[in-house]
Amino acid sequence: MDALTPFEASQLADWYWRIRGDVSELPSYADQNFRIRSETGDYVLKVANPSWSRMDLDLENQAMMTLAEREPALSWPQALHAINGQHLLTFPVAGQIRQVRVLSFVPGRTYADVIGSLMPAQRTALHESLGGAVGRLTRGLQDFHHPAADRQHDWNLMRLPTLRHEVAHIDDGALRAVVQANVDAFCEQLPLWHERLPIAVLHNDANDLNVIVILDEGGPRVNAVIDFGDMCTSFRLADLAIACVYAMQYETDPVACARTIVQGYLAQCPLLRTELEQLQTFILARLCHSVLMATRAHREAPDNSFILVSQQGVRALLRHLAGIDRHAIVRPFLESRHD
CATH class of the missing domain: 3.90.1200.10 (Aminoglycoside phosphotransferase (APH), C-terminal lobe)
Known part of the structure; x- marks a missing residue:
């Protein structure tokens, strides 16, 4: 499976989330994760392994959003909405359909x-x-x-x-x-x-x-x-x-x-x-x-x-x-x- 490059990840973040900054790849067992350090904060662009279904990732995003609303004392990771209003986007990467999202980076x-x-x-x-x-x-x-x-x-x-x-x-x-x-x-x-x-x-x-x-x-x-x-x-x-x-x-x-x-x-x-x-x-x-x-x-x-x-x-x-x-x-x- 061909991987997304840091440059390509930075392009996606800029085009769809209007986030610009220094991009570096993070270790991951099955997905591809990129940390983005920007003037507005730090984020993680996550390219899901093809084995993950859209519903599985929607479950994660919805849970994190629910926790942020109900339990704000902790810094739960948050799924950012893209410019089209969605928090989970679908792209073809190297001939495979991949789910892509951007989460807030949790310090610590x-x-x-x-x-x-x-x-x-x-x-x-x-x-x-x-x-x-x-x-x-x-x-x-x-x-x-x-x-x-x-x-x-x-x-x-x-x-x-x-x-x-x-x-x-x-x-x-x-x-x-x-x-x-x-x-x-x-x-x-x-x-x-x-x-x-x-x-x-x-x-x-x-x-x-x-x-x-x-x-x-x-x-x-x-x-x-x-x-x-x-x-x-x-x-x-x-x-x-x-x-x-x-x-x-x-x-x-x-x-x-x-x-x-x-x-x-x-x-x-x-x-x-x-x-x-x-x-x-x-x-x-x-x-x-x-x-x-x-x-x-x-x-x-x-x-x-x-x-x-x-x-x-x-x-x-x-x-x-x-x-x-x-x-x-x-x-x-x-x-x-x-x-």
């Missing part, structure tokens, strides 16, 4: 880049800020609907049963047993949870590279959550569980970390007691989900050793949490509730 550094340099008190403050940001994310998407949100997505926890056959391919026998037990328990409860747990449209990927942090006089705080490409309809609880999964991997006391995240989250978005009771189970399920996705990817590309190397934190956390009480994280919150 990724959570992954920042967390290792923080003092203990700063880490705690950032954990609470992370919880608050994800709580605003959940609250802002409450009652948000879009036809593309019901798509079948591999990373939707509701689809964990489709990965059960991968358990047999986990080389580590002890880890295989842990994953088997937790996946079986999760899948057995799914019918009941469909009846009892709230279901909503989720961001579904508040990982350490998608959480943007700024450092100011008040300390570190989350400025935004970016990359809405994994959005789907699932259990409302999942976004909090996912944020905990990634943050906990950096900590020597992951339970204390998760408790602080939950505290920040509940200050913005209350959860049902039944949801809180299942949080640790959902965290374990997401960790298992990650192990199984990596197992499948490694089986399909056995020469790519990075796939399993990047799993070290996931597997260590899974082993730790599998050996402690299932209410260790949420017990303080359960004891203070009477619903």
Whole structure:
């Protein structure tokens, strides 16, 4: 697939969005992204991979616009309208139809880049800020609907049963047993949870590279959550569980970390007691989900050793949490509730 050059990207930005500035290409897994530094601000021109449908990208744009309107305390990426009034344009690029849009550039550094340099008190403050940001994310998407949100997505926890056959391919026998037990328990409860747990449209990927942090006089705080490409309809609880999964991997006391995240989250978005009771189970399920996705990817590309190397934190956390009480994280919150 031929790529767009920075010069061609600058032409599109000028012709259709009236944006001019210095253009540089950004790394991207499947799309093409270009940062534009202009006098009016910084932007990202995104040329979507042909596999992305227009409806998928419209879902992302509509969600970001909804969050900007409902939760303005955070700097959500925004899709800019072109001169024709549309926020998503279609162009032929190298013989293929491509979807192109321009998003506002969110200033800050990724959570992954920042967390290792923080003092203990700063880490705690950032954990609470992370919880608050994800709580605003959940609250802002409450009652948000879009036809593309019901798509079948591999990373939707509701689809964990489709990965059960991968358990047999986990080389580590002890880890295989842990994953088997937790996946079986999760899948057995799914019918009941469909009846009892709230279901909503989720961001579904508040990982350490998608959480943007700024450092100011008040300390570190989350400025935004970016990359809405994994959005789907699932259990409302999942976004909090996912944020905990990634943050906990950096900590020597992951339970204390998760408790602080939950505290920040509940200050913005209350959860049902039944949801809180299942949080640790959902965290374990997401960790298992990650192990199984990596197992499948490694089986399909056995020469790519990075796939399993990047799993070290996931597997260590899974082993730790599998050996402690299932209410260790949420017990303080359960004891203070009477619903």
